[in-house]
Amino acid sequence: MATTRIGKKLKTIGFYAGAIALCVPPLFVFVWMILTGLKTGVQNISYPPEFIFVPTLENFRAVFEQYNFFHYLMNSLIIATLATVTSLLLGLPAAYSIAKYRQGRIGILILIARMLPFVSYLLPWYIIFRYLKLIDTYTALTISHLIITMPMVIWLMVSFFESMPAELEDAAMIDGCSRWQSFIRIVLPLMRNGIATSAIMSFIFSWNQFLFSLILSGPQTKTVPVAVYNFISYGKIDWAGIGAAATLIVLPVSIFAFFVRKSIVQGLTMGALKD
Amino acid sequence: MTTALSAVARYVDRRQRFFFPAPAVAVLFLIIVLPIAFNLYLMFTKWTVGLGEPRFIGWDNFVEIFGDERVWNGVKVMIYFSGASLALELFFGLMIALYFNRTFRGSEAVQAIYIIPFAATPVAVALIWRIMLNPEIGVINYLLTSIGLPPGLWVASPDTVIATLVMVDVWKWTPMITLIVLAGLKSLPHDPYEAARIDGCNALQIFWYITLPLIRPVLIAALMLRSLDNLKEFDMIYTITQGGPGIASETLYLYSYNVSFGFFKAGYGSALMVIVFLVVLVFNVLMNRLRRDASLV
Incomplete structure (x- = not known):
């Protein structure tokens, strides 16, 4: 009797020790990021590092006023929104059809798209966009981000559509709806959770995208990952600015991720777990 | 007019599976297949972007690859980096998934915190790691020395740079493996566990003889998915080391980027990218075969 109670206690202790071990690495990096943004430049390069200090919001002001960070946040917001909306408009009917008619070959095209090195899209696109004088435009960046967001939206939605009972749609057809009408009026409203998840995932991956934006953007359309990266290319490294900017970039997507964490697996596995 | 329109509408409607x-x-097709066709042409040419026209040179780029020391260095770095990070992510991912598979009070909250790194913008968190890993003023060396451990050179030394990048990669991506494996664990059948308990198996035996064989296809699938991005890791390495010190952490993929956009050698860059793609493809074909065999067991 007594030994099982001790065993149970040890188990509980084990669980909470595990919980601490799992929470410390992510939290430490995040707290350090925020602290870096709240310290002055001098405090950031002092050794030993300061853990207790008077926080300043000066860096956040500087990031907006000197580095024009609001402009870059807007760029990221515009491009991620355009890429997500386009992916949904094209991807929703496609995913529906793939799920309904089992069009597996389109799936293979998408899998190859994921296997290819991104640089191998980038070089041709860079040459084409340069020729069309589209470097540093929202058009070029949105198109390049579609390479990532569209396959993601399609695969996510295929698995959501497959989980939908076919009877509902049949009922709509009997009521005299065309296929198109039943898709718009019956199917899509039923799928609103799935659509929201795909939209958020697509937004996160476009927001985080670095490589395409690094090459295809310019002063007008620079996105936040490229902007924060440039903080280290100005000769001296502005640690405080990086801390503040990184906080502004990471916080929105972390909050988004919190809401879709249950569906993330489907987005990642892209159906690979099903068979 | 309306009849014509509705006829069109009906035509489209009947061919839903096409339209x-x-x-x-x-x-x-436009954004993926077209660029690839362009690449397949460029890899047989010599061309510096912005200077003249592409010149057809046949297989010369591939001959050059064999004599290029940076290619072999890139292959070595890629094997070391990807081998170590994939193995560690798979191991920790499985262990942590087993941990989360048992619910306890507060497990939802722990999970929510644990998966933060996975969604965080790679460039932004990589920059924070770069600050923390600074050998002179970084907080990690401070914490190590304050508990009596020797400080490290981390990414400043060619000897430790890859191991350090592996550490950051494991920090960021183990949650992804965990989520996939956890989903797999939740869908395992109950019957074998019942039988094992009746037969008096202990926890280790149950893990080794039941859970591991059952979860193996999922583990391989997770490894495949992770490898798609890991073999082409760019953001983090580029942000923290840019392939340095020297070329100590320059993977084949990073080198192909440098050739294409550092030197603007489009032909040679395309040839290198084909090699990277083949590495990813071969790895995944092998893994897929392993997965098929595993699911037959």
Whole structure:
């Protein structure tokens, strides 16, 4: 009797020790990021590092006023929104059809798209966009981000559509709806959770995208990952600015991720777990 | 007029299986297949972007690859980095998934915190790691020395740079493996566990003889998915080391980027990218075969 109670206690202790071990690495990096943004430049390069200090919001002001960070946040917001909306408009009917008619070959095209090195899209696109004088435009960046967001939206939605009972749609057809009408009026409203998840995932991956934006953007359309990266290319490294900017970039997507964490697996596995 | 329109509408409606995916497939074709065709042409040419026209040189780029020391260095770095990070992510991912598979009070909250790194913008968190890993003023060396451990050179030394990048990669991506494996664990059948308990197996035996064989296909699938991005890791390495010190952490993929956009050698860069693609493809074909065998067991 007594030994099982001790065993149970040890188990509980084990669980909470595990919980601490799992929470410390992510939290430490995040707290350090925020602290870096709240310290002055001098405090950031002092050794030993300061853990207790008077926080300043000066860096956040500087990031907006000197580095024009609001402009870059807007760029990221515009491009991620355009890429997500386009992916949904094209991807929703496609995913529906793939799920309904089992069009597996389109799936293979998408899998190859994921296997290819991104640089191998980038070089041709860079040459084409340069020729069309589209470097540093929202058009070029949105198109390049579609390479990532569209396959993601399609695969996510295929698995959501497959989980939908076919009877509902049949009922709509009997009521005299065309296929198109039943898709718009019956199917899509039923799928609103799935659509929201795909939209958020697509937004996160476009927001985080670095490589395409690094090459295809310019002063007008620079996105936040490229902007924060440039903080280290100005000769001296502005640690405080990086801390503040990184906080502004990471916080929105972390909050988004919190809401879709249950569906993330489907987005990642892209159906690979099903068979 | 209206009859003509409705006739068109009916025509489209009857051919839903063609017209629904058609726009997406057309766009995918344009943004994915077209550039690849362009690449396949460029890899047989010598061309510096902005200077003259591409000149056809046959297989010369591939001959050059064999004599290029940076290619072999890139292959070595890629094997070391990807081998170590994939193995560690798989191991920790499985262990942590087993941990989360048992619910306890507060496990939801722990999970929510644990998966933060996975969604965080790679460039932004990589920069924070770069600050923390600074050998002179970084907080990690401070914490190590304050508990009596020797400080490290981390990414400043060619000897430790890859191991350090592996550490950051494991920090960021183990949650992804965990989520996939956890989903797999939740869908395992109950019967074998019942039988094992009746037969008096202990926890280790149950893990080794039941859970591991059952979860193996999922583990391999997770490894495949992770490898798609890991073999082409760019953001983090580029942000923290840019392939340095020297070329100590320059993977084959990073080198192909440098050739294409540092030196603007489009032909040679395309040839290198084909090699990277083949590495990813071969790895995944092998893994897929392993997965098929595993699911037959």
